[in-house]
Each structure stands twice: as structure tokens, then as C-alpha cells.
Amino acid sequence: MSLNYIRNFYEGCLRPPTVIGQFHTLFFGSVRMFFLGVLGFAVYGNEALHFSCDPDRRELNLFCYNQFRPITPQVFWALQLVTVLVPGAVFHLYAACKNIDQEEILERPIYTVFYIISVLLRIILEVIAFWLQSHLFGFQVHPLYMCDASSLEKTFNVTKCMVPEHFEKTIFLSAMYTFTVITILLCVAEIFEILCRRLGYLNNQ
Numbered sequence: 001m002s003l004n005y006i007r008n009f010y011e012g013c014l015r016p017p018t019v020i021g022q023f024h025t026l027f028f029g030s031v032r033m034f035f036l037g038v039l040g041f042a043v044y045g046n047e048a049l050h051f052s053c054d055p056d057r058r059e060l061n062l063f064c065y066n067q068f069r070p071i072t073p074q075v076f077w078a079l080q081l082v083t084v085l086v087p088g089a090v091f092h093l094y095a096a097c098k099n100i101d102q103e104e105i106l107e108r109p110i111y112t113v114f115y116i117i118s119v120l121l122r123i124i125l126e127v128i129a130f131w132l133q134s135h136l137f138g139f140q141v142h143p144l145y146m147c148d149a150s151s152l153e154k155t156f157n158v159t160k161c162m163v164p165e166h167f168e169k170t171i172f173l174s175a176m177y178t179f180t181v182i183t184i185l186l187c188v189a190e191i192f193e194i195l196c197r198r199l200g201y202l203n204n205q
Contacts, residue, residue, distance in 0.1 A: 017103070017105040017106050017115070018106075018190050018193045018194060018197070019193065020186055020189050020190040020193050021119075021190050021193075023186065024183065024186040024187065024190065027182065027183070027186065028081075028084075028085075028183060031179075032081065032179050032183075033081065035175065035179070036074065036077050036078065036081065036176075039172065040073070040074045040077065040172065041074055043165065043168050043169060043172050044072065044073050044074050044169070044172075045074075046164075047065075047069075047072075047164060047165075047169075048062075048065050048069075050164035050165075051064070051065045051068070051161060051162070051163065051164060052161065052162050053147060053149075053159050053160065053161040053162075054159055054160050054161075055159075059152070060149060060152065060159065061161075063147075063149060063152045064145070064147035064149060064159065064161045065161075067147055067148065068145050068147065068161065068163070070136065071136065073137060073173075073176075076132075076133065076136065076137075077176060080125075080126075080129040080133075080180075083125055083129070084122055084125050084126055084129070084183070086125075087117075087118040087119075087121035087122050087125070088118050088119075088122065090118065091114060091115055091118040094114070095111070106194060106197050106198060109198075112194060112198060115194065116191060116194060119187050119190055119191055119194075120187075120191070122183075122187050123184055123187045123188065126180050126183050126184045126187070127184065129180060130177065130180045130181075130184075133176070133177070133180070137173055138173075139173065139174070139177070140170050140173070141163060141166040141167075141169040141170045141173060142163065142166060143162065143163055143166045144160055144161065144162065144163065145160075145161040145162075145163055146158050146159075146160060146161075147159050147160075147161050
């Protein structure tokens with residue numbers, strides 16, 4: 001019986017009841033994760049090692065880098081992906097435990113409402129992630145970062161730090177914003193698809 005639950009959960013996650021939901025899964029699972037997993041770590045992987053300040057001392061570099069990056073971008077985006085997956089995973093786990101077929105989700109109002117709630121939660125989480133990303137990383141990576149090192153160095157308050165490969169990071173940052181916007185639009189479109197199909201079921205009845 002547990003194997004049936006696992007199979008139903010797996011199939012539900014891979015094949016949601018809507019066409020747009022299936023495209024969202026493909027986009028989310030393939031393109032976005034590949035982009036982050038391969039290119040993200042290539043762009044940001046050695047950033048801390050090449051981040052240098054004036055004067056170039058290890059303790060100053062580490063202090064200013066921690067100020068520059070309170071959280072590393074790849075960790076933030078990985079947490080974002082996992083968090084956004086949670087509402088859909090919870091719903092499909094519920095559907096698997098109740099032995100609900102994917103076709104039934106849009107036919108029975110109570111299941112449809114639960115599914116729409118999971119999609120709305122995905123939208124809310126993506127909007128929150130977009131807002132946090134804009135506050136943590138901004139929309140552009142500048143070549144110089146002015147570090148407030150007064151608590152570490154009493155001889156000066158501000159020191160200049162060089163940000164490596166700032167142009168590549170700006171492009172990657174823009175791409176991650178774009179992925180978030182596309183995901184939000186897909187979720188909104190999925191809700192419209194659900195409502196249209198529900199109206200179709202009601203008209204047929």
C-alpha cells in the first residue's frame with residue numbers, strides 16, 4: 001500500500017492536473033534547476049576567494065565579504081526553490097494518501113479549492129522571494145563595494161573592495177529575476193485554466 005502512495009505522489013508531482021501545471025513542472029524542474037545548479041555555482045562558486053579589499057588582508061577580506069554577502073546567492077536560490085515546491089508537494093501527498101486521481105482534482109470542488117490554494121501559496125512565496133532578493137542583492141552588481149570596516153579596523157572607516165566578475169553576476173541576477181516572474185505568470189495562468197475547466201465541467205453537467 002505504501003508503494004502505491006509513493007507512486008501516486010511521484011506521478012502527481014510530475015504530472016499535475018493542468019496543462020500549464022505540467023509545463024510549470026518542466027520549466028521549474030528542468031530549466032530553472034539546471035540553470036542554478038550548473039551556471040550558478042560556476043558564476044558564484046569562487047566569489048569569496050577572489051573578493052579582495054584594500055589593504056588586501058585575509059581577515060579584512062572575510063569581514064567585508066560577509067558584509068557584502070549576508071547569504072550566498074546560490075544558497076538563497078536553492079532555499080527559494082525548495083520552499084516554493086512545498087505547497088504543491090503537500091497537496092500531492094494529501095492526494096496520494098486519499099488515493100485521489102489527477103483527473104478527480106478538477107472534477108470535485110473541494111479538491112479544486114485545495115489545489116488552487118497550493119498554487120496561490122506558490123505565488124505568494126515567489127513574490128516574497130523576489131522582494132527578499134531585491135533587498136539582499138539588488139538588481140545590479142557593481143565592480144566596487146564600499147565596506148564599513150570601522151568595527152574591525154580603527155584606522156579607517158570605509159575600505160574599497162573589488163567584486164570579481166560583476167558583469168556576469170549582473171546577467172545571472174537578471175536571469176533569476178526573470179525566472180521568478182515567469183513562474184508567477186505560469187501560476188496565475190494555471191489558476192485561470194483551472195477556473196475555465198471547472199466552468200466546462202459545470203456546463204457539461
